[in-house]
Amino acid sequence: MDTSVSHQDGLTPSEPASTSSLPVFDKDICAEDMDKMAANAMRASNFLKAISHEGRLMILCHLASGEKSVTELEELLSARQAAVSQQLSRLRLEGLVTPRRDGKTIYYSLTDDRPKQIMEVVYDLFCRQK
Amino acid sequence: MDTSVSHQDGLTPSEPASTSSLPVFDKDICAEDMDKMAANAMRASNFLKAISHEGRLMILCHLASGEKSVTELEELLSARQAAVSQQLSRLRLEGLVTPRRDGKTIYYSLTDDRPKQIMEVVYDLFCRQK
């Protein structure tokens, strides 16, 4: 089989990539791969920490359906403006949201679809009743 | 269209569920749905907090390919036994991993495939080189 990907990052998919492959390890993982894995894990955990907050999760969820102003988010979350702003700044730092100024108000939208990809699964696990 | 799902939990899929629907909101979200959403967000953020830790993420990643003993994980992570044990206890509390005793050693495995589902996406975003 194709061995060209076995050392790409210490992880090797167990199934074809087409069906959203599971992250499964080789049994004989080497030190080099371990380092790559640790680096990947750090980036991933930073991302996950950014979204693993009740308020930020709801912000991202609301932004998934289109851009919103800070005031709108403030109302949607029933939270203080300063708190919302700080949560947005955290998401901004992580590059997950992008501000757009229009006169007095600032509108936020999702920078890319990374949050959506995660939230699809989160939605399935926690929001859809089984 | 089908309106029977519009109030299930404050979220409404924008596409057929078959293709992993996006969590998108109705424009006229009501207070009741907001409460449900907040409750879902809290459960989801607890789950995400549990996995958004470099060490715990790597543990889950290793467990994805089969059960491992604490000592094995200790070596795989190059971490102290106490640290690994504490991270495992956190994952145990959250119900993500399950211990199985065999003599002196205790083997851990994933309780269900929730972590795997998230990690599939995380793997795609952070471990696969594009």
Add this chain to the structure above:
DNA sequence: TGAGTAATTCACATATTCATATTATGTATT
């Protein structure tokens, strides 16, 4: 320019998380 609005930033108090060290528990061996 001055007042009003939207959003950010700051400073503080509190709460949570984390790593380490220590102690406790359960199991196998003798």
Add this chain to the structure above:
DNA sequence: AATACATAATATGAATATGTGAATTACTCA
């Protein structure tokens, strides 16, 4: 039973995260 080993549980302090209110910036309009 006594010992050794693998793992778990607890305690402590340091670091980090969070919400709040006050001060500040950026913009609009009269």
